Amino acid sequence: MSTHTMSPVTPTSPPDLTAGLVGATLQLRLGGAWFPVCDRSALIAGRGVAALLPDGRQVALFMDRAGRTYAIDNRDPYSGAQVLSRGLTGTQDGRAFVASPLLKQRFDLETGRCLDDDSVTVTVYATRVTS
Amino acid sequence: MPDTTSRPTIVVVGHGMVGQRFLEALAERGTTGRARVVVLCEEPRPAYDRVRLSSYFDGRTPDELSLVEPDFMDRHGIELLLDDPAETVDRAARTVTSRAGLTFTYDTLVLATGSYPFVPPVPGRDATGCFVYRTIEDLLAIEEYAKTARTGAVVGGGLLGLEAAGALKGLELDTHVVEFAPRLMPVQVDDGGGAALLRTIEDMGLTVHTGVGTQEVTTDERGAVNGMTLSDGSVLATDLVVFSAGIRPRDRLARDAGLRVGERGGVAVDERCRTSDPRIFAIGECALAADGRVYGLVAPGYEMARTAADAIAEVTENANEFTGADLSTKLKLLGVDVASFGDAHGAAPGCLDVVYADSRSGVYKKVVVGPDGALLGGVLVGDADAYGMLRPLTGSVPPVPPEQLVLPPGVGAPAALGPGSLPDTAVVCSCHNVTKGAIAACATLPEVKKCTRAGTGCGSCLKVIGQLLPASGDSGLCGCFKHTRGELYEIVRTLRVTSYASLLDSHGREGARGGDGCEVCKPTVASIIASLAPTLGLSGHVLDGEQAALQDTNDHFLANLQRNGSYSIVPRIPGGEITPEKLIVIGEVARDFGLYTKITGGQRIDLFGARVDQLPRIWDRLVRAGFESGHAYGKALRTVKSCVGQTWCRYGVQDSVKMAIDLELRYRGLRAPHKLKSAVSGCARECAEARGKDFGIIATAEGWNLYVGGNGGAEPRHADLLARDLDDESLVRLIDRFLMFYIRTADRLERTSAWLGRIEGGLDHVRDVVVHDSLGLCGELEKLMADHVAGYRDEWAETLDDPERLRRFVSFVNAPDAPDPTVRFVPERDQVKPDLTFLTLEGVTAR
Ligand code: SRM
Ligand SMILES: Cc1cc2nc3c(=O)[nH]c(=O)nc-3n(C[C@H](O)[C@H](O)[C@H](O)COP(=O)(O)OP(=O)(O)OC[C@H]3O[C@@H](n4cnc5c(N)ncnc54)[C@H](O)[C@@H]3O)c2cc1C
Ligand code: SF4
Ligand code: FES
Numbered sequence: 001m002s003t004h005t006m007s008p009v010t011p012t013s014p015p016d017l018t019a020g021l022v023g024a025t026l027q028l029r030l031g032g033a034w035f036p037v038c039d040r041s042a043l044i045a046g047r048g049v050a051a052l053l054p055d056g057r058q059v060a061l062f063m064d065r066a067g068r069t070y071a072i073d074n075r076d077p078y079s080g081a082q083v084l085s086r087g088l089t090g091t092q093d094g095r096a097f098v099a100s101p102l103l104k105q106r107f108d109l110e111t112g113r114c115l116d117d118d119s120v121t122v123t124v125y126a127t128r129v130t131s
Numbered sequence: 132m133p134d135t136t137s138r139p140t141i142v143v144v145g146h147g148m149v150g151q152r153f154l155e156a157l158a159e160r161g162t163t164g165r166a167r168v169v170v171l172c173e174e175p176r177p178a179y180d181r182v183r184l185s186s187y188f189d190g191r192t193p194d195e196l197s198l199v200e201p202d203f204m205d206r207h208g209i210e211l212l213l214d215d216p217a218e219t220v221d222r223a224a225r226t227v228t229s230r231a232g233l234t235f236t237y238d239t240l241v242l243a244t245g246s247y248p249f250v251p252p253v254p255g256r257d258a259t260g261c262f263v264y265r266t267i268e269d270l271l272a273i274e275e276y277a278k279t280a281r282t283g284a285v286v287g288g289g290l291l292g293l294e295a296a297g298a299l300k301g302l303e304l305d306t307h308v309v310e311f312a313p314r315l316m317p318v319q320v321d322d323g324g325g326a327a328l329l330r331t332i333e334d335m336g337l338t339v340h341t342g343v344g345t346q347e348v349t350t351d352e353r354g355a356v357n358g359m360t361l362s363d364g365s366v367l368a369t370d371l372v373v374f375s376a377g378i379r380p381r382d383r384l385a386r387d388a389g390l391r392v393g394e395r396g397g398v399a400v401d402e403r404c405r406t407s408d409p410r411i412f413a414i415g416e417c418a419l420a421a422d423g424r425v426y427g428l429v430a431p432g433y434e435m436a437r438t439a440a441d442a443i444a445e446v447t448e449n450a451n452e453f454t455g456a457d458l459s460t461k462l463k464l465l466g467v468d469v470a471s472f473g474d475a476h477g478a479a480p481g482c483l484d485v486v487y488a489d490s491r492s493g494v495y496k497k498v499v500v501g502p503d504g505a506l507l508g509g510v511l512v513g514d515a516d517a518y519g520m521l522r523p524l525t526g527s528v529p530p531v532p533p534e535q536l537v538l539p540p541g542v543g544a545p546a547a548l549g550p551g552s553l554p555d556t557a558v559v560c561s562c563h564n565v566t567k568g569a570i571a572a573c574a575t576l577p578e579v580k581k582c583t584r585a586g587t588g589c590g591s592c593l594k595v596i597g598q599l600l601p602a603s604g605d606s607g608l609c610g611c612f613k614h615t616r617g618e619l620y621e622i623v624r625t626l627r628v629t630s631y632a633s634l635l636d637s638h639g640r641e642g643a644r645g646g647d648g649c650e651v652c653k654p655t656v657a658s659i660i661a662s663l664a665p666t667l668g669l670s671g672h673v674l675d676g677e678q679a680a681l682q683d684t685n686d687h688f689l690a691n692l693q694r695n696g697s698y699s700i701v702p703r704i705p706g707g708e709i710t711p712e713k714l715i716v717i718g719e720v721a722r723d724f725g726l727y728t729k730i731t732g733g734q735r736i737d738l739f740g741a742r743v744d745q746l747p748r749i750w751d752r753l754v755r756a757g758f759e760s761g762h763a764y765g766k767a768l769r770t771v772k773s774c775v776g777q778t779w780c781r782y783g784v785q786d787s788v789k790m791a792i793d794l795e796l797r798y799r800g801l802r803a804p805h806k807l808k809s810a811v812s813g814c815a816r817e818c819a820e821a822r823g824k825d826f827g828i829i830a831t832a833e834g835w836n837l838y839v840g841g842n843g844g845a846e847p848r849h850a851d852l853l854a855r856d857l858d859d860e861s862l863v864r865l866i867d868r869f870l871m872f873y874i875r876t877a878d879r880l881e882r883t884s885a886w887l888g889r890i891e892g893g894l895d896h897v898r899d900v901v902v903h904d905s906l907g908l909c910g911e912l913e914k915l916m917a918d919h920v921a922g923y924r925d926e927w928a929e930t931l932d933d934p935e936r937l938r939r940f941v942s943f944v945n946a947p948d949a950p951d952p953t954v955r956f957v958p959e960r961d962q963v964k965p966d967l968t969f970l971t972l973e974g975v976t977a978r
Contacts, residue, residue, distance in 0.1 A: 016946075038944045046647055046680030047687070049944040056952075061944070064647050065632065080970030081696035082953045086684040088653055091646030092610060099650035101684035101692055106650070 029126040048085035050074050060085035070109035071125040076100045139238035143170045144217040149415030149432035150243035151178035151198050156440030163207040173216035185294050188301045190852030193267050220388040242413040246378035255348030260356030261372045264295040277302040280370035286345050287375035288315040295373045297465040307338045319471040320510045327495035327512040331467050380417045393419040402452040404439040412439045422455035430562045431456035461518045461591040468515035473508025473525040487537040496537040504528045519595035523557035550598045562588025570599050609651035611643035616879040623659050631656045655879045657681035661802040665922030685764030695965035697954050699739040703761030706773040706791030707734030716756040727962045733770035747940050750927045760927040768807045771795035776813030783813035785830030800923050804877040822850045825883040835862045842884035851894050867916035868901040
């Protein structure tokens with residue numbers, strides 16, 4: 001039987017949100033400036049990750065098979081839970097989307113518009129990858 | 132308050148199939164609101180599906196055979212008196228008196244007393260061990276008696292006799308059929324059909340004696356059956372006899388009351404089903420119809436029910452009349468399809484037969500055509516697929532030459548005969564007299580059943596109905612693939628496709644290739660690849676490589692996502708058996724991580740409220756205590772529930788706990804089109820509710836009965852008996868095959884219950900494939916399961932051992948140590964619950 005050492009439960013606060021970035025980084029446009037969030041290698045094509053912004057908001061970051069990156073608000077407007085980064089992504093008519101893992105509503109990753117309900121939109125952020 | 136005294140009273144005698152249909156027809160016409168309706172029912176239970184009586188031996192319970200919705204009588208204010216037959220009718224006083232002594236005064240009396248089985252007056256006919264085959268009680272008695280019998284004989288080789296013979300065979304008796312006529316089913320089929328039927332039935336191991344009568348039933352010193360003497364002087368040793376030598380209308384009440392009855396029985400009625408006393412109607416098998424015939428089938432009875440209801444409700448427009456019906460039938464007797472329709476024996480002057488016979492395969496087909504080329508009738512044995520089409524064509528000139536109606540497809544020109552060629556007025560469902568036009572007006576099968584009732588009787592018209600409904604067009608899995616899940620499974624298996632991307636790029640729809648797929652096909656293909664992984668030589672870990680991107684969030688994080696973004700963990704507790712030490716560990720883990728605990732409906736304990744970053748640490752504690760986390764998510768095996776069984780329970784006959792544990796460990800981790808659940812009960816009391824499961828096992832004195840296709844959930848369904856009295860090894864082998872066949876052919880998110888209901892041939896087909904190996908697949912199915920079992924690894928423990936995989940278990944990619952501050956809890960009943968008000972505050976940003 002194996003044993004494992006785990007990091008402690010208590011969070012280090014406030015976290016340094018840009019520590020340890022090396023190589024190609026994914027950046028988000030926040031209020032006119034580019035903010036580096038993570039190494040590009042932290043992204044898996046077709047799957048999302050969540051990141052914390054300096055003001056406490058959360059973003060969901062995605063990369064598609066073609067290497068294009070996307071960032072939208074992590075909050076699922078239907079449940080209020082911060083889970084959009086954990087949804088499954090896909091392409092419909094050439095446009096990338098993510099389906100909420102809770103009740104499966106789909107959101108366009110470029111416009112933030114909910115594909116199943118015209119009246120709902122989530123915030124989108126411009127992204128770029130730099131070295 | 133309604134004035135009950137001034138309401139007319141309708142008394143119905145007999146609550147069988149036709150009696151119940153009559154009550155429904157009265158309700159449909161609003162009559163139940165205006166009249167008092169009293170029903171006298173001789174049997175101890177409300178009307179049930181006598182046509183499907185034999186399915187009791189396939190595991191259908193008497194309750195499942197019921198034809199009466201539970202609240203039907205209450206809803207319509209009908210008074211149903213069970214177990215209390217009518218004894219006398221006094222027409223002068225207009226009263227009916229029941230056996231219990233109740234007397235009802237009627238304004239209208241409806242006789243729906245059905246028939247009784249005719250037992251030829253041979254000596255010994257009343258001996259212990261002699262039965263008839265008509266009611267559920269008859270079947271219960273036969274089943275009980277068969278336990279001590281080895282040989283059974285059925286007197287009568289007609290439709291019912293063969294059904295009874297099938298039942299005896301199913302009860303594992305050495306079965307004989309004795310038929311007086313020179314062929315089987317003399318009423319329905321001709322000599323050629325009888326020969327084809329005989330061959331197939333003998334191949335099944337039944338012994339058929341045609342052209343001989345029964346002279347005497349012989350008994351032993353205790354008065355129990357021990358044999359029969361036949362008219363050719365031979366003696367047949369047998370422990371049990373079922374008489375099925377025809378039926379006779381139950382017309383005694385009518386006779387005693389002085390109503391007109393036929394010479395050979397039956398209460399004489401006119402076109403509106405009125406007897407010689409205008410206040411009294413007779414419907415169903417007890418009636419002698421206006422055309423001078425007594426009908427022993429349910430469809431004509433239903434038509435009489437509608438006719439009488441029209442007359443009683445004083446419907447004047449398009450009122451039904453009963454002037455006769457055709458005797459078309461399609462049956463599956465001992466697994467052989469047999470159908471006859473129209474003028475099956477070619478009685479019309481100048482008619483000609485067109486016959487195709489292949490006695491090697493037991494197929495015989497005959498159509499009868501008139502001098503003008505019109506189709507008059509026919510007989511189909513062994514392959515009755517064409518029945519649904521041919522019956523409605525009867526009376527018209529078919530659009531193709533008659534030989535094409537009987538030749539197998541591919542011989543000569545293909546029969547270009549689809550339901551499209553039927554006129555709108557053709558009756559497609561003869562049980563409920565529904566035309567093609569009425570069916571075509573509906574969009575879906577449920578709608579057809581609801582609006583027209585078509586397909587809800589014998590079911591023989593379902594195939595044609597399916598062809599008449601608008602094709603759902605695209606049966607593809609999703610916008611990315613035009614294939615069904617079953618087809619994709621075959622592609623992945625035969626072409627050994629090992630990645631989703633290459634499957635999408637090679638087999639996706641035009642516009643979807645090169646893209647990212649969608650949330651429907653990604654997990655579906657992930658599941659297919661995972662179930663074939665050992666066979667394809669892949670590692671199969673759900674977090675490996677590309678697989679990681681395909682999984683639903685639950686599979687990705689190996690736990691169940693909850694409404695506030697936290698996860699639940701359900702440690703596997705195989706069979707529900709757990710040591711006190713392990714119970715304590717679960718308690719300690721929950722306490723240390725502040726988790727909410729609840730006993731699940733699957734005999735385990737759910738721990739709720741873990742954050743992503745806590746999951747590995749929780750698993751670590753569990754793994755060290757000898758647990759593995761379990762699938763309470765995932766389209767995979769969930770739990771195998773057990774009852775305590777023989778070890779403790781005074782009734783138990785097998786060790787149900789051990790079997791449940793063995794099965795859960797064997798099939799854990801198996802990826803399937805939908806979740807799989809199972810249970811094992813230690814005896815027929817069924818405390819583990821095994822018949823509500825995808826595969827349920829119930830112990831017998833001899834071994835195990837295996838039931839399949841059960842379901843709880845939104846559309847509950849009791850599982851059907853697949854095989855009985857299996858030893859441990861045969862049980863497991865059969866489940867292996869069953870599960871792999873399901874995984875191979877089911878649609879996405881199709882539980883076994885829906886799958887069994889959908890696939891052509893249903894349970895019989897599945898039994899053919901997995902028990903009798905009709906497709907030669909069993910070896911391969913077993914191999915696939917052996918690969919799965921050998922390749923199984925604990926996904927959770929493996930994750931803990933791999934730092935690369937562990938990297939994913941953080942709330943934030945840019946702050947790996949920070950917990951998600953939005954996952955908050957508030958107290959409730961001494962535990963915690965998600966703080967939802969906090970989440971729903973629009974624009975909440977946690978600081
Ligand atoms: C935890 C539990 C309820 C409980 O507190 O007791 C539960 C909880 C859920 N059930 Fe269940 N079901 C639970 C027993 C059942 C049972 C009873 C049983 O298994 O004996 C049934 C009826 C039996 C059956 O499945 O046929 C049941 C029928 C369903 C269905 C309807 C399935 C259907 O075929 O209609 C769903 C929906 C689905 O799977 O699509 C469902 C789906 C769910 C999901 C997975 C919904 C979801 O996606 O979040 C719930 C996950 C809870 C979680 O995160 O842990 N659950 N669910 C039970 C877990 C049992 C276990 O230990 O594995
Ligand atoms: C094994 C079997 C298989 C069959 N298969 C087919 C098939 O494939 N296709 C088909 O079309 N037909 C089939 N039939 C025939 C079909 O079941 C009957 O045609 C149908 O049940 C007739 O309905 P009914 O209401 O007239 O009679 P029943 O269903 O027999 O109902 C009559 C009821 O009246 C009751 N009763 C009688 N006298 C009294 C009284 N004095 N007071 C109160 N109650 C009384 C009886 O107990 C009975 O419950 C089959 C029958 C059997 C037994
Ligand atoms: S199913 Fe039978 S053996 Fe199991 S607990 Fe119930 S009564 Fe006992
Ligand atoms: S013909 Fe019997 S249900 Fe339609």
